[in-house]
Amino acid sequence: xxxxKQELKESILEALNLEEFTVADxxxxxxxxxxxxxxxxxDALELIVLLDKDYGIKLTDPxxxxxxxxxxxxxxxYVEANRKK
Amino acid sequence: xxxIYIHSAVCITAQDSFEDGIMVPLKTSEGKVQAKHPEYRDFxxxxxxxxMAPAVKMGVAAASKALQKANVEQPDAIITGSGMxxxxxxxxxxxxxxxxxxxFLTPTAFIQSTHNTVGGQIALGLHCKAYNNTYVHxxxxxxxxxxDAQLALQEGSATTVLAGCxxxxxTEFVEYVRLKEQQETIxxxxxxxxxxxxxxxSQEVKEEGVILRGLQTFRTVSEDxxxxxxxxxxxxxxxxxxxxxxxxxxxTGDSYDGYYNVVSKSFLPxxxxxxxxxxxxxxxxxxxxAVWWAQYLLQEQCAPGYNCEPDVTPKYQNILIYTQxxxxxxxxxxxxxx
Amino acid sequence: xxxxIAITGLGIISALGNTVATNKKALLxxxxxxxxxxxxxxxxxxxxxxxxxxxxxxxxEALLHLPQNHNYTRTALLxxxxxxEAVKQAEINDISEGKTGxxxxxxxxxxxxxxxxxxxxxxxxxSQKYISSHHAGDSTQKIADLLGITGFTTxxxxxxxxxxxxxMLGARLIKAGKLDRVIVGGTDALSKFTINGFKSLLLLSExxxxxxDANRNGLNLGEAAAYLVLxxxxxxxxxxxxxxxxxxxxxxxxxHQTASSATGEGAFLAMxxxxxxxxxxxxxxxxxxxxxxxxxxxxxxESVALQRIFDNKxxxxxxxxxxTGHTLAAAGAVEAVFSVLALQExxxxxxxxxxxxxPETQLKPVVKLYKKELQNVLSNSFGFGGNCSSLVFSKA
Numbered sequence: 001x002x003x004x005k006q007e008l009k010e011s012i013l014e015a016l017n018l019e020e021f022t023v024a025d026x027x028x029x030x031x032x033x034x035x036x037x038x039x040x041x042x043d044a045l046e047l048i049v050l051l052d053k054d055y056g057i058k059l060t061d062p063x064x065x066x067x068x069x070x071x072x073x074x075x076x077x078y079v080e081a082n083r084k085k
Numbered sequence: 086x087x088x089i090y091i092h093s094a095v096c097i098t099a100q101d102s103f104e105d106g107i108m109v110p111l112k113t114s115e116g117k118v119q120a121k122h123p124e125y126r127d128f129x130x131x132x133x134x135x136x137m138a139p140a141v142k143m144g145v146a147a148a149s150k151a152l153q154k155a156n157v158e159q160p161d162a163i164i165t166g167s168g169m170x171x172x173x174x175x176x177x178x179x180x181x182x183x184x185x186x187x188x189f190l191t192p193t194a195f196i197q198s199t200h201n202t203v204g205g206q207i208a209l210g211l212h213c214k215a216y217n218n219t220y221v222h223x224x225x226x227x228x229x230x231x232x233d234a235q236l237a238l239q240e241g242s243a244t245t246v247l248a249g250c251x252x253x254x255x256t257e258f259v260e261y262v263r264l265k266e267q268q269e270t271i272x273x274x275x276x277x278x279x280x281x282x283x284x285x286x287s288q289e290v291k292e293e294g295v296i297l298r299g300l301q302t303f304r305t306v307s308e309d310x311x312x313x314x315x316x317x318x319x320x321x322x323x324x325x326x327x328x329x330x331x332x333x334x335x336x337t338g339d340s341y342d343g344y345y346n347v348v349s350k351s352f353l354p355x356x357x358x359x360x361x362x363x364x365x366x367x368x369x370x371x372x373x374x375a376v377w378w379a380q381y382l383l384q385e386q387c388a389p390g391y392n393c394e395p396d397v398t399p400k401y402q403n404i405l406i407y408t409q410x411x412x413x414x415x416x417x418x419x420x421x422x423x
Numbered sequence: 424x425x426x427x428i429a430i431t432g433l434g435i436i437s438a439l440g441n442t443v444a445t446n447k448k449a450l451l452x453x454x455x456x457x458x459x460x461x462x463x464x465x466x467x468x469x470x471x472x473x474x475x476x477x478x479x480x481x482x483x484e485a486l487l488h489l490p491q492n493h494n495y496t497r498t499a500l501l502x503x504x505x506x507x508e509a510v511k512q513a514e515i516n517d518i519s520e521g522k523t524g525x526x527x528x529x530x531x532x533x534x535x536x537x538x539x540x541x542x543x544x545x546x547x548x549x550s551q552k553y554i555s556s557h558h559a560g561d562s563t564q565k566i567a568d569l570l571g572i573t574g575f576t577t578x579x580x581x582x583x584x585x586x587x588x589x590x591m592l593g594a595r596l597i598k599a600g601k602l603d604r605v606i607v608g609g610t611d612a613l614s615k616f617t618i619n620g621f622k623s624l625l626l627l628s629e630x631x632x633x634x635x636d637a638n639r640n641g642l643n644l645g646e647a648a649a650y651l652v653l654x655x656x657x658x659x660x661x662x663x664x665x666x667x668x669x670x671x672x673x674x675x676x677x678x679h680q681t682a683s684s685a686t687g688e689g690a691f692l693a694m695x696x697x698x699x700x701x702x703x704x705x706x707x708x709x710x711x712x713x714x715x716x717x718x719x720x721x722x723x724x725e726s727v728a729l730q731r732i733f734d735n736k737x738x739x740x741x742x743x744x745x746x747t748g749h750t751l752a753a754a755g756a757v758e759a760v761f762s763v764l765a766l767q768e769x770x771x772x773x774x775x776x777x778x779x780x781x782p783e784t785q786l787k788p789v790v791k792l793y794k795k796e797l798q799n800v801l802s803n804s805f806g807f808g809g810n811c812s813s814l815v816f817s818k819a
Contacts, residue, residue, distance in 0.1 A: 020131045134616065182538070
């Protein structure tokens with residue numbers, strides 16, 4: 001789980017080109033959207049593709065994905081439970 | 086009709102133009118030259134910058150500085166021109182599409198590839214709800230932008246216009262353009278370049294300022310007729326060739342340079358002729374760089390990067406800029422000191 | 424009294440048909456042109472629906488009498504077809520007479536050829552002619568050449584509001600006396616680039632799009648070209664004006680790069696400006712041809728903007744995108760042609776596929792062809808980058 005969280009943090013920073021942040025800046029429970037990393041709806045779409053590409057998870061509803069992208073901790077649990085690869 | 090004053094001008098190119106540095110001719114052996122990028126974080130918040138390709142960063146930063154210099158918070162119109170649009174993100178999305186066979190595509194590059202990204206991002210950054218338009222008409226994209234700006238001021242729909250242009254090199258398509266150019270009998274000798282220029286234009290009088298006096302384009306003109314077209318343009322603006330103090334020419338070294346030689350002959354031998362594409366490199370909207378440089382000469386009465394001596398008789402009163410692309414899309418722009 | 428802008432010619436090619444007459448017939452018969460993607464090879468072909476033009480490139484090349492080895496892209500071919508039809512209807516004998524301009528809108532330009540040949544430009548000399556046809560201005564220049572226009576020519580590209588802005592510029596130039604006559608509109612071919620772009624934004628519906636419906640689930644893309652001939656009163660003297668372009672407005676939502684604001688501020692301001700230029704009160708608008716893409720975000724935002732500008736007394740409105748698909752840069756011109764047809768036929772075209780009102784606004788568009796005497800029609804076009812434009816057309 002810790003390894004997965006680390007991996008997700010790295011992927012998020014790279015996919016979203018968040019040059020201002022490092023993995024150490026992201027706490028497991030920090031909100032990804034809004035206040036925390038300040039991500040927005042376009043980032044959500046990027047993360048949806050990231051989950052598909054890296055873990056074979058297909059999300060189609062951007063609204064539903066909001067709850068999954070709540071924090072790295074929530075996201076990691078979801079990936080752990082639903083990953084196809 | 087009331088004159089149109091250039092209240093500020095900001096330019097990014099391969100030259101040190103953003104900092105008003107000395108202009109140095111580019112080495113012609115280089116096939117392409119990147120812009121000298123300023124420190125963008127001074128103008129764009131990092132959260133916004135992370136998705137921006139050079140074209141968008143250049144455009145937004147230059148627009149922002151131009152507004153600052155003119156002390157304008159909100160323009161009444163934002164008008165942008167780009168010959169090729171946001172090439173880097175276009176290439177990025179196209180390649181992702183081809184490589185992944187239409188799978189796993191993310192939207193960021195697609196969104197950013199839209200031609201009006203720069204105009205839209207400027208508006209977004211300023212929360213500016215005013216008129217916003219983007220022209221993408223090849224080598225006349227910047228001229229179209231200026232034309233609309235002129236119209237907006239003259240018809241009274243705007244009192245302050247932010248007008249500018251931008252083109253970026255990208256990494257791939259420019260190589261195909263070069264390949265095609267190399268197949269010409271006499272290919273262009275200047276490198277391909279990139280850059281941006283933004284201007285705040287208004288009919289509000291600027292004392293000791295520079296006015297955009299005239300602008301005219303022609304789809305096709307023969308070498309035999311170009312001088313007459315140029316003289317007619319000057320006459321319509323109440324000028325003769327003797328009153329022109331500097332001429333900017335879009336010489337590239339290709340087989341259409343004859344047009345510049347013909348036009349150049351009409352002017353006094355002693356006046357300065359500036360082959361501006363040898364400084365900026367060639368790109369569809371490099372005319373923006375020429376206008377920036379010309380207004381600098383008129384405003385400061387000396388070249389960028391030099392200390393100007395005060396109280397000398399003005400050296401530059403009127404400057405003509407002329408360019409064309411492969412014998413088509415001829416454009417004349419005339420700037421004057423007030 | 425401000426100068427009136429007469430519309431003296433229309434031309435269109437869309438999924439509904441290759442001429443104004445065939446488009447009109449389909450609209451009056453409530454017959455959609457949206458169907459399966461056939462002319463482009465795509466992995467999404469079976470899961471999306473699009474509005475494709477029936478003509479192949481080869482058919483259009485023959486009709487336009489193009490020489491062998493030309494480098495017209497599909498965008499230029501579509502544009503050429505529609506622009507020539509518009510000029511023919513306007514009965515312009517000598518296009519070089521007076522100050523005539525051409526303003527065209529496109530977002531994809533030569534992308535259909537670029538995406539096909541990108542990886543062989545170096546190795547395949549045959550493909551290299553499409554390097555210079557990539558940029559957006561190329562199709563415009565080619566159409567201008569087909570029309571014989573050498574005067575003011577330019578290309579507008581503001582995403583999905585592009586053609587509305589091209590039409591607006593044309594009207595301003597005539598009003599300012601800079602042109603006597605101008606052909607305005609837009610053209611966009613379908614491409615893998617745009618199909619995949621909208622797909623990646625999760626904005627494509629897998630079914631027929633349902634604008635303004637509670638259960639709308641995205642848009643259908645389309646391809647089209649449409650042009651209008653605008654003339655000053657003096658230039659149009661002795662001709663039958665089909666309608667007048669009486670108002671136009673452009674504003675920016677300045678909210679988000681792709682999404683519209685909850686209050687529809689940009690749309691509201693664009694409509695407000697267009698009504699001001701037309702010099703009429705909102706209550707004088709009889710029909711609104713809405714932007715109505717059928718994305719959850721656009722239709723809600725536009726509905727709110729309509730409620731605001733019409734003070735909740737909204738005239739009959741519909742989106743005609745279920746007929747043609749969303750034709751991007753051409754949409755504003757396609758819908759301008761439809762607005763003129765609505766005035767001529769005195770009818771409002773139905774908003775196909777509508778079933779249920781959206782809970783937030785409870786608005787119901789016109790769902791069946793509705794005959795009514797119309798004086799003024801408002802047409803909306805909104806695009807990425809917050810670009811919002813509105814046009815007002817009035818009866819001749």
